[in-house]
Amino acid sequence: MSRARSVLRELWPLAALIVLLIALWQLVYVTGFYNPAVFPSPAQVWDSLTQHVHDGTIQSAVAHSMARLLIGFCVSVVLGTLVGIAIVASSVVQRSVGRLMIGLQSLPSVAWLPLAYLLLGIGESAVMFVIIVGALPSVALATAAALGQVPPLLQRAGRTLGARGWGLYRTVVFPAAIPNYVNGLQQGWAFAWRGLMTGEIITYGAALGLGQLLTTAQQRLDAPEVIAVMVVVVAIGMIVDLAVFGALDRRIRARRGLLLPAVA
Amino acid sequence: MRRANAGRLVVLPEVGIERPKLSLRGVGKIYRNARGEKVHAVDDVTLDVAPGEFVCLLGPSGCGKSTLLNMFAGLDRPTAGEVLIDGRPVRGPGPDRTVLFQEPALFPWMSVVRNVEFAMKLIGVPRSERRDRAMFWLGKVQLGRFADAQPHELSGGMRQRAALARALACDPEVLLADEPFAALDAQTREILQDELQNVFQETGKTVVFVTHNVREAAFLADRVVLMSAPPGTVVVERHVTAPRPRHYEDPALSHVVREIHEHLIKEVEKVVASEIGS
Numbered sequence: 001m002s003r004a005r006s007v008l009r010e011l012w013p014l015a016a017l018i019v020l021l022i023a024l025w026q027l028v029y030v031t032g033f034y035n036p037a038v039f040p041s042p043a044q045v046w047d048s049l050t051q052h053v054h055d056g057t058i059q060s061a062v063a064h065s066m067a068r069l070l071i072g073f074c075v076s077v078v079l080g081t082l083v084g085i086a087i088v089a090s091s092v093v094q095r096s097v098g099r100l101m102i103g104l105q106s107l108p109s110v111a112w113l114p115l116a117y118l119l120l121g122i123g124e125s126a127v128m129f130v131i132i133v134g135a136l137p138s139v140a141l142a143t144a145a146a147l148g149q150v151p152p153l154l155q156r157a158g159r160t161l162g163a164r165g166w167g168l169y170r171t172v173v174f175p176a177a178i179p180n181y182v183n184g185l186q187q188g189w190a191f192a193w194r195g196l197m198t199g200e201i202i203t204y205g206a207a208l209g210l211g212q213l214l215t216t217a218q219q220r221l222d223a224p225e226v227i228a229v230m231v232v233v234v235a236i237g238m239i240v241d242l243a244v245f246g247a248l249d250r251r252i253r254a255r256r257g258l259l260l261p262a263v264a
Numbered sequence: 265m266r267r268a269n270a271g272r273l274v275v276l277p278e279v280g281i282e283r284p285k286l287s288l289r290g291v292g293k294i295y296r297n298a299r300g301e302k303v304h305a306v307d308d309v310t311l312d313v314a315p316g317e318f319v320c321l322l323g324p325s326g327c328g329k330s331t332l333l334n335m336f337a338g339l340d341r342p343t344a345g346e347v348l349i350d351g352r353p354v355r356g357p358g359p360d361r362t363v364l365f366q367e368p369a370l371f372p373w374m375s376v377v378r379n380v381e382f383a384m385k386l387i388g389v390p391r392s393e394r395r396d397r398a399m400f401w402l403g404k405v406q407l408g409r410f411a412d413a414q415p416h417e418l419s420g421g422m423r424q425r426a427a428l429a430r431a432l433a434c435d436p437e438v439l440l441a442d443e444p445f446a447a448l449d450a451q452t453r454e455i456l457q458d459e460l461q462n463v464f465q466e467t468g469k470t471v472v473f474v475t476h477n478v479r480e481a482a483f484l485a486d487r488v489v490l491m492s493a494p495p496g497t498v499v500v501e502r503h504v505t506a507p508r509p510r511h512y513e514d515p516a517l518s519h520v521v522r523e524i525h526e527h528l529i530k531e532v533e534k535v536v537a538s539e540i541g542s
Binding site for chain 2: 156157158160164167175255257258
């Protein structure tokens with residue numbers, strides 16, 4: 001049961017924090033400082049959550065959101081990686097596209113929405129567009145940084161062993177860049193996730209995702225549901241980060257001896 | 265040599281080796297440093313290395329010995345003169361001249377045996393033969409049991425051994441080494457020097473070995489080439505004729521060491537003087 005124990009050791013601080021926050025929340029609720037109509041108790045939120053899981057609203061919203069996110073993220077990873085490679089390959093591209101990407105990265109995804117509506121109409125395509133352009137600069141810059149940080153010594157070693165041109169990239173540069181690239185994807189995922197929420201909260205014409213649930217709940221003045229959906233959004237963010245990127249990152253780094261030994 | 269104080273050192277005849285494996289012809293190197301100043305690293309070096317010869321380039325830091333090695337490797341170009349292999353100009357790096365760097369430079373994402381197979385895979389050696397040859401070379405450097413380990417699981421000395429196996433497994437004609445044992449502790453260094461000597465005796469490869477360690481140079485080399493304070497040029501050459509396998513206790517070697525050391529000290533003093541003066 002060492003695996004269960006290690007999972008427990010990994011997760012107890014987070015679990016403790018959640019318990020603490022819920023306790024604080026309950027305390028504030030009990031004092032009656034805020035109007036209970038807009039400040040529900042943890043129990044009310046839990047009821048709302050279980051109810052919406054029961055009737056399938058949450059699952060369907062999660063499915064819609066994740067489908068959008070996966071497609072949008074994959075497109076931005078493919079495009080962003082290509083842009084990142086181009087930035088490393090050419091100093092002209094670096095000084096033009098590279099600098100533009102830095103500028104675009106600081107543009108919040110919500111600022112893309114008006115243009116997306118005008119170009120693509122208020123609907124599914126606009127949401128997808130916002131996810132892609134939101135994550136692309138971050139993926140491109142992370143790819144460029146990861147490739148730029150490959151130790152020159154490894155490249156020299158590869159060249160003296162006969163790797164050249166594209167072969168050098170395939171056999172040495174890309175594999176050497178993978179740990180930092182995965183960190184970049186993790187960051188890109190966070191940008192895509194935020195872009196998705198932005199797009200969904202504001203866009204009506206698309207199928208109901210988690211963002212639309214938030215909007216409709218707010219319009220019905222259903223505070224428990226608003227918070228319940230937010231909990232789901234944060235939970236998914238944490239789970240993907242821990243279970244997908246975190247696990248991948250740990251595996252790659254352990255294999256290369258880049259992990260610090262666990263503090264006993 | 266042209267110097268009065270060359271003493272007992274063997275004077276090399278001006279006629280070179282008949283068919284040198286490697287040659288430098290009037291090689292110079294000037295580069296710009298980070299502040300944009302011109303640095304004259306190497307000046308007018310002419311040197312022939314015979315096939316199957318073990319040459320050590322020895323000199324104070326900054327004398328351009330690593331620069332010359334990189335030129336043989338095809339990683340660096342001269343700004344004057346020519347660098348030749350088998351009489352033809354060196355055009356870029358290739359697996360006929362593998363390099364042992366100061367750091368092992370193993371690929372951390374590959375197991376030890378895959379590192380050793382790397383160059384063979386690129387030249388298309390079939391999988392099973394690749395594995396056999398890799399295991400043969402890992403056996404030679406006492407790493408047979410660690411074939412499936414990741415590089416980070418090995419000690420510094422073991423990593424440099426793995427790098428040696430990797431450099432030799434693709435059967436290069438020339439092995440170039442850039443102070444490969446400088447970062448190791450003294451005991452490990454001697455063991456690896458011994459292993460390198462054995463490999464050299466068994467394979468008869470041409471070796472150019474850069475070092476600032478006189479004992480190491482005398483122990484390993486057929487010929488020690490001493491370079492000057494920067495801009496580096498050849499000051500003196502010394503053949504080492506002690507029979508192989510050599511031992512550090514060999515009195516003939518300590519004799520050679522003393523001779524070369526006197527010359528080296530003068531060059532080091534020049535470097536120190538210029539550093540204090542500037």
